[in-house]
Amino acid sequence: MDDLKRSAGVEFDFAPGAQIPLSAADSGRTGVSSAIASVAYREGVAPADICEPNAKAKVNGGRFSLLEPNLGEAFTRAIEVRMLADGRKPIVQSFGAEPQTVVEHSLAAKRIRKQRDRQLTAIMIVFGLLFLPGVLIWLGLFQLRRTIAGAQDRRAGAFGMAGLVLVAALIVLMVLRLPVDGVLQIYVWAALPAPIIGWYLAKQICERTAKNLRAHWSELLGGGGGGAQIPEAVPQNPNDAEAERLRVGLAKLAAEQSSNLIHYAGTDGILGMGVRWASWQLAEELRPKDAKRDIDPFRAWDVARAMHDQLRMLERGPLHTGGFPTPSITHWVVRHVGNGAGAVSRPEGPNTEGFSFSNIEVQRICNEQQFDKGDRHYLGVQFVLWDGELVITMMITVTVLHHTLRIEVTAHALGPLHGFFRKGPDTKKKKIRSAGKPWKMVEQPLPYVDAKEVVRLAARAPLTWFPARLDKYGGTLSLPEPFGLRHTWATAPWKHRFMMDDALRAVTPVLRVAHAAAMRVLDEHGVDVSAFESRSQALSGQVQTAEPRKADEYNM
Incomplete structure (x- = not known):
């Protein structure tokens, strides 16, 4: 872990060397991670659907609608670029989820599609390059159909289809009437049916891949599915630059997830932890309990450290009950970024270790930066519940100004994932009359991949070797910023009765x-603690009626 924390640059070595990364199956947060990762395997879904859980996600259209990606392809590409690309922007920590699991599944889905695209590229070379005129005619017709239809899920309409049939008939007539003979005539006549043979072979490949992807999709949502294996992240030789890039990128992602710097975005709350829904303050004068001697010197860090040690015992109690799970207790450095911030920052300066502030710097911030500009220190107590669906965080800060010591406890809550991520694959069916009982209608499953989808995949396959060009021609998906896999797709917890109860009950202890x-x-x-004890008892009574409210708006 110490090696990971020194991950600000690429000059260090990421121990323990080459391995096949496996998603953590026992982290206790696999539910949320698997739900997000399932998007990478989704087939037959338009990329614009990802805008439903967060409207800040944006689909950037390309030049040719025939080359546009589906949701799984667009999401996989966006995750890889945003989380593994060289020189990428900082990422918000994903409390309650494992971002590395999502990235690994995205790479696994990419590998499955890449295997399909290799086979489709071979078919395009044999049946496409050799019979290029016919392929161009068919692709032109499909592109014309998509242009008339517009979106992926719309039909071209009666007049549009009639026009397409007329154009196709004219093309066939022209091919049959061309003034050629011999071998050239045979080639011209084969130019139109040859791509159909290639299309049939491509359809079988696409159907098998679609079944594989949908199986992974269903397994992740059903709680099954093993860790994603990423063999391409294991260098095969000392000069395997791409594998080394993936390996270093995954290690950097893990180090950034463990950073102790978080960001406060105004009324949006702490990014990754949710909005602040309540706060309680204890502020009293520091007076010596013995009038004949002064107070023994101490610092804010002494109080914060004592709280840290005592909070570690939260899961223990006098009665044998379920009680609290073991909380995560962390000394955080909080940086203000304001509402609507488009990016966050990383720790900088000589007192940093990779993506985290050193312990000495955290103590200095706690003791000295309590007023005016600069970062602030908070002691955080975090509970990850409901398999990652609910993240409860209590933030405690200690300040000493003049003769007044102030202890503030604030409550943050991050709700469950949007329901979009729990949607499973739909089985396409149509009703037909039973052969033995004509009066009875039965459902017949349809292929996962239809004709236009096979053409789209075959057209995209050769360009997958050039992802930058494919992004330009087909379009891309832009993820909401500042991006974090967990908070980006979260909803409010107050619509779930038991989740709300858990958030309220965690405050008092x-x-x-x-x-x-x-x-x-x-x-x-x-110090004379009589005034502090009286105030503490009053707060203990007030917290009995803790209820969610918009604490960061100050009723203004």
């Missing part, structure tokens, strides 16, 4: 433990 730890430190340093 955390508040009381924080106050008790602070009282102990103050008492040990000769």
Whole structure:
């Protein structure tokens, strides 16, 4: 982990060397990670559908609609570019999910499609390049149909189809009437039916791949599916630059996920942790309990550290009940970025270790940067519940200004994923009359891949070797910024009764433990804690009626 934390540049080595990355199956957060990763395997879905859970996602159209990607292809490409590309922008931590799992499944889906595209490219060479005039005619007709129809899911209409049939008939008539004979005549006559043979072979390949992708899609949503194997991330030789790039990119992603810098985006709350829905403050004067001697010197870090040690015991209680799971307790450095920020930043300066601030720098921020500009220190207590669907975070900050010590506890909640990510594959069916019972209608499953989809995949296949060109001609998907796999697609937790109850119930124990730890430190340093205890008891009564509200808007 220390090696990972020094991951600001590419000059270091990522131990433990070459391995086949496997998605974590026992992290306790596989539900959310698998749901997001399932998008990479989705076939037959338009990329614009990803705008439903977050309208900031944008589909950038290309030059040719015949080359436009479906949702799985667009999402896979967007994830790879956004999270593994050289010089990429910083990424918001995904609390409650494992971003590396999503990236690995995206690479696995890409590998499955690449195997299909190799076979389709071979078919295009044999039946396309050798019979190029016929292929161009067929592709032109399909492109004309898509242009008339517009979107993927619309039909061309009666007049549009009639026009296409007329154009096709004229083309066939011209081919039959060409003034050629001999071998050239045979070639001209074969130019139109040859692509149909290629199309049939391509359809079998596309159908097998679609079944494979849909099987992975269903397994991920059903709680099954093993870790995604990424053999291309294992260097085959010392000069395998692409594998080394993937390996380093995955290690950097893991290091950035463990960063201790988070960002406060105004009323949007802390990115990755959700909005602040409540806050409680304890602020009293520091007075010596013995009038004949002064208070023993102490710092804000001493109080924060005592809270940290005491909060580690939250899962223990006097009764044998289910109680709290083990919380994640972290000293965070919080940076303000404001509402509508388009990007976040990484730690910088000599007191950083990769993507994190050093412990010494965290202590300095806690003790010295409590007023005016600069980053702030918060002690975070986080519970990841409901298999990652609910993230509850209590943030505690300690400030000492003049003779006043202030302890503030704020509550943040990140809700479940949008329902879009839980949608499984649809089985296409049509109703037909039963052969033995003509009066009865039965459902017959349809192929996963229809004729126009086979043409689209075959047309895209040769260009998949040139992804930048394919992005230009077919279009791309832009992910919402600042991007984080978890908070980008989250919804409010208040629509789920039990999730809301969990968020409300977590407040009181955390508040009381924080106050008790602070009282102990103050008492040990000769501070009169009577005023603090009275205020703490009052807050303990107020927290009984904790309810969600828009705390960051200050009722303004």
